[in-house]
Amino acid sequence: MIGCEHHDSVAAYVLGALPQDEHERFAEHLAGCEACRESAAALTVAADALPLAAVQIAPPPELKGRIMTIIRTEAELLGAAEGRAQAAAAADAMAAAAGDTSAAPARRPWWRRPLLAVRPLHAAAAAVLIAVGIAAGFLLSGGENARTVQGTVLVASAPQARAALELSDKASKLMVSGMPPPPSGKVYQVWLKRPAQDPTPTTALFRVDAQGRADVEIQRGRLKGVEQVLVTAEPDGGSMAPTSDPVIAARTA
Amino acid sequence: MQLADEDLMQLVRRGDAQAFEVVYDRHATAAFSLAYRMTGTRNVAEDVVQEAFLSLWRSGARYDRTRGSVRTWVLGIVHNRAIDALRRSMVHDRRRASDEGIEERFEAPERTDVEAARRDEARDVRQALGTLPPEQCKVIELAYFGGFTHSEIASMLDTPIGTVKGRMRLGLEKLRGQLGGFAEATP
Numbered sequence: 001m002i003g004c005e006h007h008d009s010v011a012a013y014v015l016g017a018l019p020q021d022e023h024e025r026f027a028e029h030l031a032g033c034e035a036c037r038e039s040a041a042a043l044t045v046a047a048d049a050l051p052l053a054a055v056q057i058a059p060p061p062e063l064k065g066r067i068m069t070i071i072r073t074e075a076e077l078l079g080a081a082e083g084r085a086q087a088a089a090a091a092d093a094m095a096a097a098a099g100d101t102s103a104a105p106a107r108r109p110w111w112r113r114p115l116l117a118v119r120p121l122h123a124a125a126a127a128v129l130i131a132v133g134i135a136a137g138f139l140l141s142g143g144e145n146a147r148t149v150q151g152t153v154l155v156a157s158a159p160q161a162r163a164a165l166e167l168s169d170k171a172s173k174l175m176v177s178g179m180p181p182p183p184s185g186k187v188y189q190v191w192l193k194r195p196a197q198d199p200t201p202t203t204a205l206f207r208v209d210a211q212g213r214a215d216v217e218i219q220r221g222r223l224k225g226v227e228q229v230l231v232t233a234e235p236d237g238g239s240m241a242p243t244s245d246p247v248i249a250a251r252t253a
Numbered sequence: 254m255q256l257a258d259e260d261l262m263q264l265v266r267r268g269d270a271q272a273f274e275v276v277y278d279r280h281a282t283a284a285f286s287l288a289y290r291m292t293g294t295r296n297v298a299e300d301v302v303q304e305a306f307l308s309l310w311r312s313g314a315r316y317d318r319t320r321g322s323v324r325t326w327v328l329g330i331v332h333n334r335a336i337d338a339l340r341r342s343m344v345h346d347r348r349r350a351s352d353e354g355i356e357e358r359f360e361a362p363e364r365t366d367v368e369a370a371r372r373d374e375a376r377d378v379r380q381a382l383g384t385l386p387p388e389q390c391k392v393i394e395l396a397y398f399g400g401f402t403h404s405e406i407a408s409m410l411d412t413p414i415g416t417v418k419g420r421m422r423l424g425l426e427k428l429r430g431q432l433g434g435f436a437e438a439t440p
Contacts, residue, residue, distance in 0.1 A: 007422075008415065008418040008419055008421075008422055009418060010422060011418065011421035011422035011424070011425045012396065012403045012417075012418050012421050014425070015393065015396040015397050015421060015425070016332065016333070016336065016396065016397070016400075017396035017397075017401065017402050017403045017406070017421065018402065018403065019402050019404065042426075042429060043422070043425040043426065043429065045429050045432070046425045046426075046428040046429040046432065047397065047425060048321070048325050048328075049374075049378050049381075049428070049432055050378070050382075050393070050397045050398075051283060051286070051287040051328045051331075051332070052283070052371070052374050052375040052377075052378040052379075053290075053375065053378045053379050053382050053398075054286040054287050054289070054290035054291075054375070054398070055286060055290070055375075056282055056283070056286045056371065056372060056375055057282070057285055057286045057289055058282050058285070059281050059282065059284075059285035059299070059302060060299065063281075063285075063299050063302060063303065064277060064278075064281065066303065067277065067302075067303055067306050067307065068270070068274060068277070070307065071270045071273050071274075071307075071310055072270050074268075074310070074311075075268050075269070075270035075273075078268035159300075159304075
């Protein structure tokens, strides 16, 4: 390390105290400087212990409840998608074995891929999909046969976004707030997902107001046999099959 | 028999919610404590922990056991998220005032031997920090818990950047020496 002009930046680097551009430059330097690498490894031992200096405080139980609700919802989506992917792969294999190469898909759509492989809608908005959701659950009833179910919003750039389904005998509605507008030339489209079926399109197309709000009637009456309501961004006029990843997922029960 | 964190992460990678729950239970207190220490605001700390664990769930494939423990990885995510939150909401100024009294009201109970051991480790780290010269301890705390860059700290303390960097290095070297055989508790 002695003799290296970056000597004193090692500690700032492991503490995360270098500005972003300098941090990236130093990371490149580390790759080629063994002395600084060794020093960084040594100081990281101390830096990694620092979190323990914080007084240990138990998180509120409801935080775990919120997180686990989202996790379980996504795990179910993932499991369903994987099951469907396996079924599709088996069908592809059978078709290939029969010499039918036309059955091989160029790219499997998101509802047939594991959810974790799904890319976020706005590539520029985030490199990592950060779903900020709220607990699915029955929050209120507007009458004996009406209830509201919270959905999960899967938009990295809109942590404040919320979605809820209002389900009653009269109508089924989707209410959103804090949602970013759909990309230029696109519109949000609602899809209905039934067990063991691909999502079916609806005519419920919408954009949001300046506050990211929209109240959308999905259909009159109840959503029979529907396990999830999904929303994707589609070309104006909507699509017959989703062309992008879901931005909202809401279980109906 | 309990699965090690590294084994649990393999299950998490496959979308196993139960494995994730175990990982959460093991590290949520350390994660929340760090987030609260950094942001000083309970609601922001909860948001940071939620974002961090959801990120862990969705990016489990990025965990590399050769680069450290799951716990270090989790706390690294929390640290980065908390810095983002600090820079986003500028909660620095509120932190000190809101810190008061929170420890007594919400301090984690020692439910298991592992948690008791971690409490001991926490005490050791705090004591080790306490042995550092104040000016070294200060720059380390401002950098790590405050999320400030070296230039911000230099400006804050009216001290040259080179001096700030030097204090960081000397402080961390001493801290490493103080902690000596420090090893993370394993569940």
